[in-house]
Amino acid sequence: MKIQDIQTIQELLSTPKKIAIIPHRSPDGDAMGSTLGLYHFLLKNNQYPVVISPNEFPDFLAWMPGSETVKVFEKDKKKCTNLLEEAELIFTLDFNALHRVGEMEKVLEKLVVPFVMIDHHQSPDDYAAVTYSDTNFGSTCEMLYHFIAALGKTADIDKTIGTCIYTGILTDSGSFRFPKTTGTTHRIIADLIDLGVENSEIPALLYDNSSYDRLQLLGRALQNMKILMEHKTTYTTLTQQELDHFNYIKGDTEGIVNYGLSIKGIVFTAIFIENAEEKIIKISLRSQGDFDVNLFAREHFNGGGHRNAAGGKSEASMEETVMKFENLVSKLKT
């Protein structure tokens, strides 16, 4: 972090303030981990923080400390709008473009108080007074650890804050496998374990907490998988009908996309998930190596993300969306 930014933050936090902390829409482990980690840190520092999520967070994160205090904009627009309008400082975590909060964007755009962005995605927009953005980090949670350290407050990181940070590092690194996992990442993890963070229990809460329906849904997605061997690509689909059949709840499709890369020789994979209510096909993209799915998502599917993990959406039908994808892949040099 730049010295000047650290000073700005220290200045902003020198008096108690009402602070809104915002993750991206459909928050994942890193978005929830970083917002809740910051929430507990700010509480400890005599602030009045509140986490406001644009929409509901998945059930499999409901065990996280402080999740019961999270306000959900889509569930209570009036109250959340009031909280946002009253806030004297806004943190936006794990995203870097205001459209990632969906409908809440309209409220945020009108606010005149300072914004602080902490994020690890490419090409940040220019809306924050302090932009702590670095694509070298595998997670926003790892950045939060450095952020707290830069404020000279490492000693504030306790088991609760550590649990939140651990969760985001774990989930965004694919359990410490993805290429941005460094020695420093592991040293932070080691420190968190020394603070009492339950490094065996947290992965179990996240990954061994499935329902029978969810596993059957995974089975269906695996059955639906197509392989385009010539282009080292796989993809799969889940229609709304299939989701309904397996009593889909939010979070059930988390991680399914990764299976597409587990086949030998595959470097690019996608999952297309129908959302009848929003009338879109939600797309998740993953790659291994140099193929840049962030660019692919930006150019073709109104999305973005990172080089090896990105997402987007399509307003066309499932058939048309898949056809467009196959067409694009046939022109790729993967």
Ligand code: 5GP
């Ligand atoms: P996922 O596939 O797990 O939903 O997302 C993978 C990555 O892509 C995440 O870092 C996420 O923030 C980003 N991402 C997912 N969907 C979108 C989208 O619609 N727009 C943008 N800009 N980024 C997305």
Ligand code: MN
């Ligand atoms: Mn993240």
